[in-house]
Amino acid sequence: MSDQLPDEPTRSNETRARQGVTGHNVRYVLSMGLGLAILAGVVLYFTVGR
Secondary structure, eight states: OOSSOOSSOOOOOHHHHHOSOOOTTHHHHHHHHHHHHHHHHHHHHHHTOO
């Protein structure tokens, strides 16, 4: 590896720079998991926490 910086910055388009999968309903899985975790916390608060 070289310690020198390149003369020009590397440029890439948005699709190549992202390198992530945006499909497969990831946002729905994450929001459903967060909602269920909050619901579980509320249920535990009212059943065990009192």
